[in-house]
Amino acid sequence: MSLVDHKHPFELFEKWFGDAKCREADVPEAMSLSSVSPDGKPSSRMVLLKGVDERGFVFYTNCTSRKGQQIQGNSHVALLFHWKSLKRQVRIEGQAVPVTEAEADAYFASRHKDSRIGAWASKQSQPMEGRFEFEKRIAKYAAKYTLGDVPRPEFWSGFRIKPTMIEFWQDRSFRLHERNVYSLQDDGQWEVSTLYP
Numbered sequence: 001m002s003l004v005d006h007k008h009p010f011e012l013f014e015k016w017f018g019d020a021k022c023r024e025a026d027v028p029e030a031m032s033l034s035s036v037s038p039d040g041k042p043s044s045r046m047v048l049l050k051g052v053d054e055r056g057f058v059f060y061t062n063c064t065s066r067k068g069q070q071i072q073g074n075s076h077v078a079l080l081f082h083w084k085s086l087k088r089q090v091r092i093e094g095q096a097v098p099v100t101e102a103e104a105d106a107y108f109a110s111r112h113k114d115s116r117i118g119a120w121a122s123k124q125s126q127p128m129e130g131r132f133e134f135e136k137r138i139a140k141y142a143a144k145y146t147l148g149d150v151p152r153p154e155f156w157s158g159f160r161i162k163p164t165m166i167e168f169w170q171d172r173s174f175r176l177h178e179r180n181v182y183s184l185q186d187d188g189q190w191e192v193s194t195l196y197p
């Protein structure tokens with residue numbers, strides 16, 4: 001099946017993501033997330049894809065972090081996957097919307113207890129005097145939640161990137177690569193076009 005035979009980009013993404021899970025040595029779900037500051041300066045960092053379906057691509061984070069604040073100021077973001085073993089790249093552009101409280105609670109509850117403690121202890125993206133300061137905070141929350149459940153901090157949640165554009169790039173010999181772009185139309189249908197590499 002040629003790439004453009006897939007009517008829906010999520011079908012093709014699932015196929016490629018499945019291939020990546022089989023072939024990539026480590027974290028095939030790692031993706032670059034780019035957001036922009038209020039004055040339009042872009043910044044990128046890696047995050048982990050924790051869910052994908054026709055509604056979009058989900059990741060979780062501290063919402064007071066630099067990325068969290070940028071997204072809340074401007075919800076237009078870009079995602080990027082590069083699966084080296086497959087010589088494939090997927091570029092995604094779209095808008096970030098918060099996941100529901102129930103989704104965030106369910107994912108938070110699935111995390112290892114130490115990661116849940118870490119979510120409370122980390123003032124993500126804020127300056128830290130030294131590692132000891134962080135360790136004291138970890139110890140504080142570990143003591144607080146020794147018994148029972150660790151609740152999800154209200155500042156920790158997820159975003160779903162609802163794509164308006166998904167580009168699939170496949171390496172070909174002599175740099176004659178294949179690029180197919182799916183663009184979301186006003187009527188909700190996806191239009192596919194092919195670009196020069």
Ligand SMILES: Cc1cc2nc3c(=O)[nH]c(=O)nc-3n(C[C@H](O)[C@H](O)[C@H](O)COP(=O)(O)O)c2cc1C
Pocket residue numbers: 027030043044045046047048049059060061062065066067068124125
């Ligand atoms: C492979 C990888 C996966 C990561 N996954 C996440 C993630 O899912 N969520 C997150 O908040 N940070 C994740 N990080 C850390 C971010 O890259 C970043 O350092 C952190 O979120 C702070 O970014 P910010 O200051 O731009 O908000 C990951 C880093 C790497 C290298």
